[in-house]
Amino acid sequence: LVPTQMEIDAGTIILGMVLDTLTGRNPLYRLNKYFENQDTQLLLGKKIDPLKFSDYTVGRVLDRIHDYGAMKVFSQISLQALKQFNIDRSHLSFDTTSVSVHGD
Template identity: 35%
Template sequence: MGQRVAAMIQNGLGFMNDRLYMFSAFLENKPVDRLFGPDVTADHFNDDALGRCLDAISDYGVTKLFSQLAFEIGTEHKLFGRTAHFDTTSLTVFGSYEESRMS
């Protein structure tokens, strides 16, 4: 499954927006054996195989998978400093506000 995910990421990095059934055609002119290992061919990445992979990712949890992969990559490549700020909220408030007093 990792090879399928890697292939879909490479497809996305190429800004391709092809449907899953066209994915193996995307890989036809790529060095698939060098990218994913010997004995791997473009037809291994058909829409059924990619669909099963995407279903498994969905069942596992997309955010959970992304977080685990990002943390592992960040750790492996020493991308984290001594401190980290992981706030992912999108609400920001600026300005002065009256303090409310609770009785």
């Protein structure tokens, strides 16, 4: 959804950010330090030099996502997940900030 001409794709950068957040949360400029001690082959599905997770690369990816539209990216990824995992969509609500249920 967010093409780049960098040596690492946007999805891998975002996955790296998610993994970092789930394990303690480093500042973005230290994301490459986080991956120095990680098995990127195991975590990301491919061997990646930790230096590829530089703050400049992360910033460029975030800029591209912003330009494309973060909600648009989220919506498209969510729809693909629903299709991939064959999730029943008859009872889904997209606006999770104001969901209320009444009755049975």
